[in-house]
Amino acid sequence: MHPILCAIWMIPLGAALMALLAWPFSRRSARPPAADVQNPLRILYLDPRSFAALGSCAKLERLRRLTPDCIGELLSRSPFDDKFPRPSKDRYSTWPIQANLWCAGDLHGLRQYQKKLTLDLGPDDASSAISLPLPAAERRFRSLLLCALALTLLAFLFWLIARLTGACQEGGPAALPARPVVPPCPVIKKITYNLQTDTLFDFNTHESVTDEHFKKSKDHLANYLSAFDGIQIKSINAHTDPIGATDANKDLATRRAGFLRDMLQQVMATPSHEGQFADVTLPELTESSGPAPGDKRIWDACYEKFYLLARKKDGLVPLDDLSLNKRQGRPACSAGLISDSDEYAACARITVPKAGTKIRPGYPTRAERFRELTSCLAPMRYAYFEFTFTGLHKK
Secondary structure, eight states: HHHHHHHHHHTHHHHHOOOHHTGGGGGGGGGOOOOTTOOOOOOOOOHHHHHHGGGGGGHHHHHHOOOOOHHHHHHTTTTEEEESOOOOOOHTTHHHHHHHHHHHTTTTHHHHHHHHHHHHHHHHHHOOOOOOOOHHHHHHHHHHHHHHHHHHHHHHHHHHHHHHHHTSSSSSSOOOOOOOOOOOOOOOEEEEEEEEGGGBBBBTTTSBHHHHHHHHHHHHHHHHHHTTBEEEEEEEEEOOSSOOOHHHHHHHHHHHHHHHHHHHHHHTTSSTTTTSOOOOOOOOOOOOOOTTTHHHHHHHHHIIIIIIHHHHHOOSSSEOOOOOOHTOOOGGGGGGOOSSOOOBBBBBEEEOOOOOOOOTTTTHHHHHHHHHHHHGGGGGGGGEEEEEEEEEEOO
């Protein structure tokens, strides 16, 4: 019994050491520095008026997918005053990057990025900021420290009992060799970049509206990637709304993903990004799925508001039934079905009258409702790529 009593204190001590050694690996979810403890974690420069203007898009999962142009459009629809002035584009264009770092769990990187923003763009008005709760990762980190402390105290108690009882006198078990401290491996973080295709492409095309549209999107992408080091592109894809044939939407999404791939290659070839990419080889494209899984609720809401209610009101609906040979088993658009499944109604855009032909009564109303419907479906149409990085770029 004495040898067991002499060595049992090493068990909780070893567990406490393992908990402490796990600290570097959870550094990205560590608590903020002591000077920031009293300031809740927040998105920098996002005040209550801007938060209200974004509406449901202020949620982190949606904010991370917005482009500065989309944010500027949402902010332009709401009034601002002297107390809460409209934020500049330099400031609100940082919101998606901050939201991405937040959702990736990289709180340490978020703090460093916000310090850089404070130096470049000026401090935030903390008195008018939107406070957000600390994520669960920080609470788990505090629990880890408390557990390590409790195990250390338990080990000390067992060691004290062994010393008082003489269990560790000469002839007892030999001391265990010291555990080597293993340095932490480089932490690799993963982020998704989203490009709203409505700001770049015409409806139902995969080519940019003008050269200026392409240049603006390319410059935004280059500026976004300039904040990271050790970049490696993992996947490139795109999604569309469900209007039209399934195969046509898949083909359109694949072509738009290819367009984004070509844009990435041009950005990677610029001298200003030399050394930032760990791998300059881009992944091959895979067949896109058309609408993204999980976006069915967006379609249901827009379809009900602009199609079903319009049909009930005056019958001037913004969509036609897709031809039978293109439906591929999907229910007709005019069936008016909304289900919990991922099946979309087979709808087609209304036919545009040819030049010189007589416009049918009600066509202007239908055309305006189609414009409103496609605007409602804009969050379903985007191209994106996933990439990993090893740290923030030091300019």
